Amino acid sequence: MTVVNSSSTPSLFARLIDTGAHQKLLAFASLIMLLIGFSIASPNFMQTSNMIAILQATSVNGVLAVAATLVIITGGIDLSVGTLMTFCAVIAGVVLTNLGMPLPIGVLAAIGAGAFCGLCSGTFVAKMKIPPFIATLGMMLILKGLSLVISDTRPIYFNDTPGFDQISRGSLIGDIFPALPIPNGVLILFIVALAAAYILGRTVLGRYTFALGSNEEAVRLSGVNTDFWKMSVYSLAGAICGIAGILIASRLNSAQPALGLGYELEAIAAVVIGGTSLSGGRGTVLGTLIGALIMAVLTNGLRVLSVAQEWQTVVTGAIIILAVYADMVRKKKA
């Protein structure tokens, strides 16, 4: 694939990490320091089972945050990621449990439904020129309602689909290395993140994603079909939400139709902590991944320290503001 307008040609690794590599290093250093801090504060924190619990708690939010990253880099926003995830989970439930189809078809249906809904959001934004905030707010509500309608407001269980819960709960790594029972859900998160990083760094779609966020008008004037590329990004993000839907449904062994509202904000928080700019044009998947991990470590660590729940929320909010502020200060100096 050709890369548009690249004056330098960094190595694949550097491209995956982004040019501002040391910024990611900073976020990474914060993550390590949180881990060390919590380990000193509580002997129960640094156990294999707790680390796995943290990774598992990251998996769904991480995948959603990757989807949100793509859209945010174009200068847009996607508020529908949480309820779209639920919608896709419900679709999987209908296909697998109500219609009794085989497992792969259910997974494909969920991802397909995600891509289609993403395409709808993309069409509203690109063709109908509705601001992304409004278009995806509308989608968020539509999908929340549809999930309840389709499921008849009851959870759909996957007991008749053997192996479905293994998608998230099982552990391929653990089968090979019994000492490291990392759940498949985490593996899927890393695969999704790697794929998204590759698309952003090495493909035309990736280059246009950044270009749309930097200066959409210039891209359009240079003869690029910006509508097409924008719709492609929203579809891709939707498909990734479909994967998140499978992950959460598998983890709960059920599609919970009322779940999902509020998840978009946590995904956006992870994206922002990871250094992606809400004004578009700049961001990395690796940063988002670290951002999602920071959120999960913080939540888990405060719980293990038995910090009162009211204060957990206060601390998390403060950390988001501090992390973004520190990032801005650093950039001014640079």
Added chain:
Amino acid sequence: MLTRRHIIGAASAVALMLSGNIASAQETYIPLVSKGFQHQFWQAVKAGADQASEEFGVAITFEGPDNETMVDRQIDMLAAALAKNPTAIGFAALDSQAAIPLLRQAQEKGIPVIAFDSGVDSDIPVTTASTDNIAAASLAADKMAEKIGGSGKVAVVAHDQTSRTGVDRRDGFLNRIKDKYPDIEVVTVQYGAGDHLKSTELTKAILTANPDLKGIFGTNEGSAIGVVNGVSEMGKSDLVIIGYDSGKAQKDAIRSGLMAGAITQNPVGIGYETVKAALEASQGKEVPAHIDTGFYYYDSSNIDDPKIAAVLYD
């Protein structure tokens, strides 16, 4: 670099300061993972747990997701609670199935699990501390019979036909009427999902169809308020309304006489009994398979009684 390091350092320090009561390995520590946190009902459960924590000198924490749809968040909370190697765990499952792998993990580690508020569909919990909804609804039936003079037509506006509480409260009421009061006829049972407006419409339809109705039982807060609204919109004043739970609107209706009275659960007792049973189970003592945390009937005569007022919420 320095800035970020300072910030994280400061944040960790804040976190440490806030966690004044970190449970050490030797201390008896019982985390409660509930269905909710910020609702008045759950705060009352927490108050009961705190009371037991002080009385028995055990450390507890009380956590629950922001709303009752966040099944995965509750699982994460349970995982963090397990990581702390607790003495025992109190758990009110949002979805039994989703929690089973973690509950099994607790069982393997030898950590007793106490279910509270609603049961867990599994044999892992050693006991369940909850309201005996069947007995509570039977009491509602007795009160209804007493107020309408032992004969006549009544109706039930229930909150749902599938959940444990919905089924138990409906059947507790219906069976009691059938067994003990042959002259009372239950003309209909309608379901309003606990939604105020839906229950209001249902009530009006029931009253239209049965102008000679003597009383209505509403099986939860939303249903009961809906019944009150429906009855007053229809301009009826001689109907006996019995409600369930509390909340400001229901308390006002009882004070003003619109509602005859209501059953209240004892959320404080649920929290207290859960911690007590957890402690006993961890010491190897026998605990009953089900702990009834109690309930009361309250009306305008005893609504301000300290014992009753303590378990009511706004």
